[in-house]
Amino acid sequence: MRFGGRLVVSMALVMLCGVLVAWLVAQAVGPGVFRDHMERASHEPGSVAAHALEAFVSASTATLAAALGAAVVTSLLAGFLVSRRVASSLRNTATVAAQVSAGRFDVRVMPPGIGSEFDELAGAINAMAQRLGRNDAMRRRLMADIAHELRTPVATISAYLDALDDGVEVLSPATTEVLQAQASRLTRLADDLGAVMRAESGAMPLDLVPVDPHELIELCAESLRPRYERSGVALVTEVRPGTPRILADRDRMGQVLGNLVDNAVRHTPAGGTVRLTAEPHGAVVRFAVADTGDGIEAEHLPYVFERFYRVDVARDRGHGGSGIGLAIVRALVLAHGGTVSVLSPGKSMGTTFVVDLPARPDGPRWHPFSRGH
Structure with missing residues (x-):
């Protein structure tokens, strides 16, 4: 009562x-x-x-x-x-x-039982404390991961510079390549952090125009085809006939699909397959990136879009990702008014990322046959 x-x-x-x-x-x-x-x-x-x-x-x-x-x-x-x-x-x-x-996020308010309003207030404060505790844990992990990500390239650059200064190393093409690679890693980390912060805060402007899903998928596949060929992974694209256009920022949605497809190839062994598809699904256009790679265990699925969250720390760092790509994907998809989710039957059983974006019902639909890569 x-x-x-x-x-x-x-x-x-x-x-x-x-x-x-x-x-x-x-x-x-x-x-x-x-x-x-x-x-x-x-x-x-x-x-x-x-x-x-x-x-x-x-x-x-x-x-x-x-x-x-x-x-x-x-x-x-x-x-x-x-x-x-x-x-x-x-x-x-x-x-x-x-x-x-x-800063004590483990405390809770006991429902007083004198009215549903007071019980709702207690529940809201408990939910706030739980959320703040989770955010605080994420912040601590974020700072630790940023420190780790910075430590490796900075230590490598510093070691090479010391070796050059001591005359142990010479400025050869190989040395220059190592220094450039580590500098690029730092630049990519800074760019990714800036991108996710702008997207999550709503400060990233979007140039929304009618976009053909077939065009997005083909451009993404063409840009990543050389990497797939080097990795020995097959990339297959498919757009179902009758798929309507979407209202989106072409570059940002290209970044979303690029991050998902790039993530898929990093976690799919040679001989595997990655499928990039689009189809109408009710009032939305559903994009899916499905791979036959590592898979994700159920307990990790709710957290894969969090910044720097790693299912397997050693493995993911070895794959060379910054740990922010999926956070950028989520922020950009939400900025477009869409949703993103992940499905996986389990470890070593593949993963599917699903992006749903509002369809543009008055736009032309794509009819040619699909093709694979």
Whole structure:
């Protein structure tokens, strides 16, 4: 029951108590007072009617005084109990809120049970504390991962510079290539961090135009085909006939598909296959990137789009990713009003990333046959 309903019930009980006390007093006091006055009427001067009126007034006054007194006492008692429960709940809530603001995210508010509004408030504060705790853990992991990502290229560059300064190394093409690779790694990390921050904050402008899904998929496949050929992984594209256009930023959606396809080839061994497809799905166009690679265990699926989250730390760092690509994908898809999800039957059983974007119903549909790569 909501708190307002409980207050109404409390007031109704107070009124009922007053009525009950008035009736009991009237039954106990009224007849005796009335009878006393009538007996006095037979010995004192005055009419019977005057004594009857006096008896009625005395009995009524006694009854009303007793009823009002009982109602006041009952009201004060009920108000005290209610205010005590409310004050205790608010003190507990304030204490937990203060602890959360001080950085203790493991504390929780117990539902006071005095109304659904207070229970909802307790639930909201508990959810906030849980969310802040998760964000704090992510922040700590983010800082640790950034430090790790920076440490390796910086240490490599510093070591080579020291070797060049000491004359141990010479500035050969091989040395230059190593230095450039590490500098590129730093640049890519900085670009990825900037991109995900701009996308998540809404500061990244989008040039929304009608885009043909077939065009997006073909451009993505063409740009990544050399890498797939080097990796020995087959890339197959398919666009179902009748797939409508979408309203999107061509470059940013190309970045989304590029990140997903690039992620797929990094986790698919030679001889495997990656499928990049698009099809109408209700009111959306569904893009899917499905691979036959490493797969993801169920406990990791809810977190793969978080920054720097790694299913297998050693393996993923070895694959050379910055750990931010999927976070960029999620931020850009959400900025387009779409959704992104991931499915995997389990380890070594492949992974499928699904991107749903609102279809543009008035746009032309693509009809040619699909083709593979």
